[in-house]
Amino acid sequence: MIRLSDYRAPAWRVETVELDFDLGIDASEVSARLLLRRDPAQNAPLRLDGENLQLLSITLDSRQLPATAYRYLGNVLEVDGAHDGSVLETRVRLRPAANTALEGLYLSGSREAGFLLTQCEAEGFRHITFFTDRPDVQSRYTVTLRADRARFPVLLAGGNPDGAGELEGGRHWARFVDPHPKPSYLFALVAGRLEKIERDYVTADGRAVQLKIWAEADAIDRCDYAMDALERSMRWDEQAYGRNYDLDVFHVVATHDFNMGAMENKGLNIFNAKCLLADPDSTTDDEYRHVEAVVAHEYFHNWSGNRVTCRDWFQLSLKEGLTVFREQSFSADMNSAPLKRIEDVALLRRAQFPEDAGPLAHPVRPAQYSEINNFYTATVYEKGSELVRMLAGALGKDGFRRGMDRYFERNDGRAATLEDFLAALGDANGTDLTPYLAWYGQAGTPRLSARGHYDATRHEYTLTLAQHMGGTESRPPLPIPVKLALFTHHGDMLPLHLDGQTSKSENELVLVLTQAEQDFVFTNVITSPVPSLLRGFSAPVILECDYTPDELALLLAHDVDGFNRWEAGQQLATRAYENLRDGSSTEALHAWCEALALLFNNSAIDDALLADLLTPPGEVELAERETAIDPQHIHHLRQGLQQRLAERLGTAALRQRYQALAAHTSIALDAPSQARRRLKRRVLELLHLLDNQGTCELAAAQYRNAPGMTDRLAALTVLVRGHAPQATAALRDYRERYADNALALDKWFAVQAQLPGEPALERVQRLEHDDTFTLKNPNRVQALLGAFVRGNPSGFHRIDGAGYRLLAERLITLDTLNPQVAARLATAFNGWQRLESRRREAAHAAIVKLAAHDGLSRNLTEIVGSVLNH
Numbered sequence: 001m002i003r004l005s006d007y008r009a010p011a012w013r014v015e016t017v018e019l020d021f022d023l024g025i026d027a028s029e030v031s032a033r034l035l036l037r038r039d040p041a042q043n044a045p046l047r048l049d050g051e052n053l054q055l056l057s058i059t060l061d062s063r064q065l066p067a068t069a070y071r072y073l074g075n076v077l078e079v080d081g082a083h084d085g086s087v088l089e090t091r092v093r094l095r096p097a098a099n100t101a102l103e104g105l106y107l108s109g110s111r112e113a114g115f116l117l118t119q120c121e122a123e124g125f126r127h128i129t130f131f132t133d134r135p136d137v138q139s140r141y142t143v144t145l146r147a148d149r150a151r152f153p154v155l156l157a158g159g160n161p162d163g164a165g166e167l168e169g170g171r172h173w174a175r176f177v178d179p180h181p182k183p184s185y186l187f188a189l190v191a192g193r194l195e196k197i198e199r200d201y202v203t204a205d206g207r208a209v210q211l212k213i214w215a216e217a218d219a220i221d222r223c224d225y226a227m228d229a230l231e232r233s234m235r236w237d238e239q240a241y242g243r244n245y246d247l248d249v250f251h252v253v254a255t256h257d258f259n260m261g262a263m264e265n266k267g268l269n270i271f272n273a274k275c276l277l278a279d280p281d282s283t284t285d286d287e288y289r290h291v292e293a294v295v296a297h298e299y300f301h302n303w304s305g306n307r308v309t310c311r312d313w314f315q316l317s318l319k320e321g322l323t324v325f326r327e328q329s330f331s332a333d334m335n336s337a338p339l340k341r342i343e344d345v346a347l348l349r350r351a352q353f354p355e356d357a358g359p360l361a362h363p364v365r366p367a368q369y370s371e372i373n374n375f376y377t378a379t380v381y382e383k384g385s386e387l388v389r390m391l392a393g394a395l396g397k398d399g400f401r402r403g404m405d406r407y408f409e410r411n412d413g414r415a416a417t418l419e420d421f422l423a424a425l426g427d428a429n430g431t432d433l434t435p436y437l438a439w440y441g442q443a444g445t446p447r448l449s450a451r452g453h454y455d456a457t458r459h460e461y462t463l464t465l466a467q468h469m470g471g472t473e474s475r476p477p478l479p480i481p482v483k484l485a486l487f488t489h490h491g492d493m494l495p496l497h498l499d500g501q502t503s504k505s506e507n508e509l510v511l512v513l514t515q516a517e518q519d520f521v522f523t524n525v526i527t528s529p530v531p532s533l534l535r536g537f538s539a540p541v542i543l544e545c546d547y548t549p550d551e552l553a554l555l556l557a558h559d560v561d562g563f564n565r566w567e568a569g570q571q572l573a574t575r576a577y578e579n580l581r582d583g584s585s586t587e588a589l590h591a592w593c594e595a596l597a598l599l600f601n602n603s604a605i606d607d608a609l610l611a612d613l614l615t616p617p618g619e620v621e622l623a624e625r626e627t628a629i630d631p632q633h634i635h636h637l638r639q640g641l642q643q644r645l646a647e648r649l650g651t652a653a654l655r656q657r658y659q660a661l662a663a664h665t666s667i668a669l670d671a672p673s674q675a676r677r678r679l680k681r682r683v684l685e686l687l688h689l690l691d692n693q694g695t696c697e698l699a700a701a702q703y704r705n706a707p708g709m710t711d712r713l714a715a716l717t718v719l720v721r722g723h724a725p726q727a728t729a730a731l732r733d734y735r736e737r738y739a740d741n742a743l744a745l746d747k748w749f750a751v752q753a754q755l756p757g758e759p760a761l762e763r764v765q766r767l768e769h770d771d772t773f774t775l776k777n778p779n780r781v782q783a784l785l786g787a788f789v790r791g792n793p794s795g796f797h798r799i800d801g802a803g804y805r806l807l808a809e810r811l812i813t814l815d816t817l818n819p820q821v822a823a824r825l826a827t828a829f830n831g832w833q834r835l836e837s838r839r840r841e842a843a844h845a846a847i848v849k850l851a852a853h854d855g856l857s858r859n860l861t862e863i864v865g866s867v868l869n870h
């Protein structure tokens, strides 16, 4: 176990590193020349990380080392006799084609046609050469690549190009020098047959930069959108944060074999193809926005991550939470801000809240880990971003910019901590933000309860806010910013006068709850108000407020904060769901349907927002509120809820709306076009609940005539879910049409893996035998198994436990190939303790059996152990 409290500064640093690669598919050789610096205050022997390297030679200060002068037992190389200023040279052999873990140097694609690339974050560099592989060691890199020219015509590494030329025997070389010292996790190289698109860019501070996006020949014409997104990201970071790019070239590379979404290697970002490639025929609108966001995210890391990096991996959220926040702000500026906020909060609730409520819960800054790759989580990323958002809210737009300027200026070139971050933001604004540090150190989602009391004689409204964590231990209160407004029962906003403050009257303000419980008194409140609380989701908490259904319906109808309008609808839908579940009064159900019926006919409301308003919380979110979870029952209830809504709207109105939306057939990506497609999909799904056969005819036609992937996939999904006779033909057609398009084919797997209910398992097992299925490709695994275990609760959680057994068995095989992907998939077992008893027992048995298996990776062992032992 590695602990934050054990942190010590490195005893040895590497000032400069020269790397020489002789690249080959089966074997590559790496020579490294390290100039070492010793911390005079520490008296530790030279110890370097190195994971399963085949050591060919080793010299210290130009002398060949005898076997007695060093020790290497598979992960640490200890060398005698080194001193400050020593030069250590090693040569090792790597086996890229045999590297199925996709960490270090590996092959993407086939031996004949594929290319070589690296992935180092977090600790992959030690799979390439011996090194002080920790982020607080920053070094200057000179990298020389040598390879056969015909097989590897393109040679890339991070930094500025510094020469290239021919070698004997059809080989060639290329050299790169990175003037910016960097930690080893930001090293990267790429070599193979790749095509490129290019664009010239001039930064705001006058640097000419060549932007180059690289992909295999069959994908290069799907890179234009990413190039546009990159240019927009660069401009945005200049304007929003005053950050300029700092090398002469910026490379971006797409690969189909990648464990995560993408990686911000200095000057050479590498992307999972699904986060980079886009064209209307194979990419949905949601995926287009995702590409834009990930391109921005990786680019923004150049400052929040690379120029200012993390002292240790416990600080991971320092770069990830911050960069997600920057990325979300960018996306909000490029698209619709309220829709973006809805999407982000929905993701937080779907992915992070359950993580934080179960045995895998950890603070945004974890205190310990066994395998750091298991901590690239929704908590570190998504909750981390919410914490930055709170800080930004507390400082205001200008204050936050001032703080960020200070942060970058003070920490440029450094490996920083979260304390450094809060100190810079606070100092630049003459305020103390250290109370917010408590948010970083504790797991769990706080609950915020709100109670209002109106005194009609004094025209005073008292809002009592209280916070509490689940569980028994008492913890000091957190600062919780609560943005709010007050509405009359006619839906008008009231001016706010907070007692004891001579603030000018405003319609919206932020209260910061700093104690366990506090009263806030508003004066001159002329009528009993309905509060709109936590507007824009101003803090990542669970709000408990005993609104009446009518009050929620009022906010759903009138709140001008798009997010809170949606939020009121979500809360009302949850109550409606509970009406159905408990057989209680249908007051909420009625209020929800009536409010949405009104909005459905309100032409002033944006189509995309309407689509989201017409969607109740997902099955995962609904399950979070239950104790003895039966995912199949939840699925049926949620379907029932949507059916009531569909009935209220009526077949005729839904059909009419569908036809009106379907009259537009453009594939344009502008907001109104995307919004129409989103609503069209939603209307089709609702219609489907009323009239299976008729809707499947509409869907079959939509499938045939779809101008782009958004409409095509929406139609295919309805056909598959409806078990429509047309589904078979559509699936066959899709399969043929996209036989050569891996990303489109992934969606073919995912749609089927998400077929609700018992039949899904058999379908998944059949698809595992498809020629194109392989456990070696992370995207394909995610498309079939990931979509099944995570995207299909009613399918995965079969009462006979067959879903759990399937997952456990696949994990054992997958773990031998790719521990990172296996560990991530295994988190689907999270929450098993809260299942109803039969499922709980079946899940428990499957996990116990998995845990007992010999030789599991450290990655999978840690996840399975945590899931079991809490």
Ligand code: ARG
Pocket: 121, 122, 259, 260, 262, 263, 264, 297, 298, 301, 320, 373, 376, 820
């Ligand atoms: N830093 C990458 C990002 O931008 C994620 C890389 C994670 N890699 C890993 N093997 N855990 O989000």
Ligand code: ZN
Pocket: 297, 301, 319, 320, 323
């Ligand atoms: Zn990141």
